[in-house]
Amino acid sequence: xxxxxxxxxxxxxxxxxxxxxxxxxxxxxxxxxxxxxxxxxxxxxxxxxxxxxxxxxxxxxxxxxxxxxxxxxxxxxxxxxxxxxxxxxxxxxxxxxxxxxxxxxxxxxxxxxxxxxxxxxxxxxxxxxxxxxxxxxxxxxxxxxxxxxxxxxxxxxxxxxxxxxxxxxxxxxxxxxxxxxxxxxxxxxxxxxxxxxxxxxxxxxxxxxxxxxxxxxxxxxxxxxxxxxxxxxxxxx
Amino acid sequence: xxxxxxxxxxxxxxxxxxxxxxxxxxxxxxxxxxxxxxxxxxxxxxxxxxxxxxxxxxxxxxxxxxxxxxxxxxxxxxxxxxxxxxxxxxxxxxxxxxxxxxxxxxxxxxxxxxxxxxxxxxxxxxxxxxxxxxxxxxxxxxxxxxxxxxxxxxxxxxxxxxxxxxxxxxxxxxxxxxxxxxxxxxxxxxxxxxxxxxxxxxxxxxxxxxxxxxxxxxxxxxxxxxxxxxxxxxxxx
Numbered sequence: 067x068x069x070x071x072x073x074x075x076x077x078x079x080x081x082x083x084x085x086x087x088x089x090x091x092x093x094x095x096x097x098x099x100x101x102x103x104x105x106x107x108x109x110x111x112x113x114x115x116x117x118x119x120x121x122x123x124x125x126x127x128x129x130x131x132x133x134x135x136x137x138x139x140x141x142x143x144x145x146x147x148x149x150x151x152x153x154x155x156x157x158x159x160x161x162x163x164x165x166x167x168x169x170x171x172x173x174x175x176x177x178x179x180x181x182x183x184x185x186x187x188x189x190x191x192x193x194x195x196x197x198x199x200x201x202x203x204x205x206x207x208x209x210x211x212x213x214x215x216x217x218x219x220x221x222x223x224x225x226x227x228x229x230x231x232x233x234x235x236x237x238x239x240x241x242x243x244x245x246x247x248x249x250x251x252x253x254x255x256x257x258x259x260x261x262x263x264x265x266x267x268x269x270x271x272x273x274x275x276x277x278x279x280x281x282x283x284x285x286x287x288x289x290x291x292x293x294x295x296x297x298x299x300x301x302x303x
Numbered sequence: 304x305x306x307x308x309x310x311x312x313x314x315x316x317x318x319x320x321x322x323x324x325x326x327x328x329x330x331x332x333x334x335x336x337x338x339x340x341x342x343x344x345x346x347x348x349x350x351x352x353x354x355x356x357x358x359x360x361x362x363x364x365x366x367x368x369x370x371x372x373x374x375x376x377x378x379x380x381x382x383x384x385x386x387x388x389x390x391x392x393x394x395x396x397x398x399x400x401x402x403x404x405x406x407x408x409x410x411x412x413x414x415x416x417x418x419x420x421x422x423x424x425x426x427x428x429x430x431x432x433x434x435x436x437x438x439x440x441x442x443x444x445x446x447x448x449x450x451x452x453x454x455x456x457x458x459x460x461x462x463x464x465x466x467x468x469x470x471x472x473x474x475x476x477x478x479x480x481x482x483x484x485x486x487x488x489x490x491x492x493x494x495x496x497x498x499x500x501x502x503x504x505x506x507x508x509x510x511x512x513x514x515x516x517x518x519x520x521x522x523x524x525x526x527x528x529x530x531x532x533x534x535x536x537x538x539x540x
Contacts, residue, residue, distance in 0.1 A: 152354040159440060162445040163433055163440060164455065166436060200403050214399075248507075250502070266473040267473060273486075
């Protein structure tokens, strides 16, 4: 069963090399398509993997670091990290169990994540992370005040040591199974959709959905009302 | 900006405790809803994060280990790992930039991953991983032969040290912003859909989609034909 493991040359130099791309555009594409990365670091000798918001500008990856491990924020010299972004695009059904697989795109970045402290760079990094999560919000929402600026932290990581792996094809059964099996084989494609915007419970009547939010919804998908009555729960204190 | 970071007590004991659940059912729910985990380990002192297929049976998490780091497969005593499964459920637009956030569910497991070598347990683990990826395939597809059995490896990890974090609500703006802002605030819900099954290019005419595959497609979603003509590319050698 060829599951999507080992996307880095560093961890597995000898397997599935043909799936690996190292050109920048491939790395950018996978990063641009995701919302969170999985940030790996070593804390007290042990591995820790944290889901983390990010954004990138050219060859610099910015990570939201406010609630991550303290060592990340406090080490001016930087912390060695591995950042992985994965999209699962399909479930591959083969004639044989061991050729069941997934279609996927995965980017892995190794490097040293350093806290960004210079004001202009930090504000720019916050803009990049925000615009990655919510394009258009930087110019629309209330700006960052001094207290918020002081409380947030951002890490920067060079995208130099990065690679991408992609599987995007049908099942790859043994010839004998293709010849002799009467089983179905194929792919179930997976796709992320954005449902219609759900206004906050405390939003005044008549406040329309702005264009930068509305245009993100996937055409034709259902409205979802789950959050409409829980919009003001105070939970971040 | 409260992005979904630091879901473990181990890494951040002092923040967002109210979001943390440690009951088994919460851990199971997050694991059951995912297809891949992000497996973190330390290789040569450096962090590595690999997207990895998995399955669980009660309190044992099984990981597909065939293409992971060699140290994982060869250490009979086990390797310390951190396994994280994250679902992003929505983008939270707030009146202020710094309260932009995501809705998410995230499970984090710390422990020692050990290779499974006893035949009955290893076959059972392969069944669990396969049935997690493709329920119904274990009894439908061609069984594992001796060569395949020898080539594959599986790791087992106790789910004892695991926690879950969930954010599932609307924006949490400051009172002053709620009072004074005329900006829109709310959630864009995200959802993964399964499109219609795409048969392999080399599938004979007349082989119907079996029930265990067909029932997985999300009602009403589009058919997708991308993979129909690439089904026999030989890519796993």
